[in-house]
Amino acid sequence: MKNIYCLLIVSFLCIFSLLPAGAQTLSEKDFQVLNMNDGLSDNDIHSVAKDTEGFMWFGTGSGLNRYDGRTFKVFRMPGISYRRIDRVVSLDTDYLLLRSEQNLFLFDKKYERFLPVCDSVSKQPxxxxxxxxxxxxSCWGVSSGELSEVNFPSSFVQDTAFVSVRHVVNNSQSDPFVVLCMGEDGKMLYCASRNGTVYRFTPGQRQLKKVCDGQLSSGRWVSSLLNDDSFIWIPTVGDGLYGYDLTNGKLHHWQYISERMGSSCRITMSFVCSR
Structure with missing residues (x-):
């Protein structure tokens, strides 16, 4: 079933690339465009998340935006009107976890306040x-060669969210972690390094296992990671899209190849991964 799904995607890309420019333009009625005229604080959108109540949250170039399906409400960090928020993750019914200028913040939805996240031991951001x-x-994060677990207390009485940070895995500094995603059971983690190597981490066993070696071209890197129905999607910057099938250990690679007489979409397959 997964192979059929991948084939459909590739077929669509190939056909789409060969269509005339006019045929690729969808009609205006197929889209609803939301921008600053509709209440967004900024037209630069860096991240989007949906919380447990169904609200959509957008990290923009100048603050956090909540969308209820009709209107936007803008939340700006105190003291800096145009501070960029480039990552938004929904933690639970009460909090969002944000990243701004490399630092983490909790957004308290009840009291509509931003709390800087600091290590309770070192007191550092x-x-x-x-x-x-x-x-x-709970939160898992990667920084350089480390995978860390963050545990949040049930409440915060100060203006800073002091949290427990536990470094659980150290990876080679020559190939640091850059992205991660949750596994099929909502507990297991998949981490990808800069060169496309994917690792599986089981929290209860505290084991890190290499499951896929993307072998990206020099100067390319992984931009994000997504686990969908036992298939790991590995988008890259400059080297196309990789897909690792957890059921059979095969690594797929899709690239767009521009040729003098036209354009084409190429798929290659490698068998360098282990199950």
Whole structure:
């Protein structure tokens, strides 16, 4: 079933690339465009998340925006009107986890306030290259060669969110972690390094296992990671799209190849991964 799904995607890309420019333009009625005229604080949108109540949250170039399906409400960090928010993750019914200028913040939805996230031991700001929340509301983050777990207290009485940070895995500094995503069970994690190597981490066993070696071209890097129905999607900057099938251990690679007489979409397959 997964192979059929991948084939459909590739077929669509190939056909789409060969269509005339006019045929690729969808009619205006197929889209609803939302911008600053509709209440957005900024037209630069860096992240989007949906919370447990159904609200859409947007991290923009100048603050946090909540959308209820009709109107936007803008929340700006105190003291800096145009501070960019480039990552938004829904933790639970009460909090969002945000990243702004490399630092993490909690957004308290009830009291509509931003709380800087700091390590309760070192008292230093917590900074991650990427982070996700599991089904229990705990947070996992990667920074350089480290995978860390963050546990939040049930409430915060001060203006700073002091949290417990536990470094659980150290990876080679020559190939640091850059992105991660949750596994099929909402507990397991997949981490990807800069060169496209994907690792599986099982929290209860505290084991890090290499499951896929993307072998990206020099100068390319992984931009994000998504686990969907036992298939790991690995988008890259400059090297197309990789897909690792967890069921059979195969690594797929899609690239757009521009040729003098036209354009084409190429798929290659490698068998360098282990199950």
């Amino acid at each position: 917590v900074m991650f290259a990427d982070f996700v929340a599991d089904s229990d509301g």
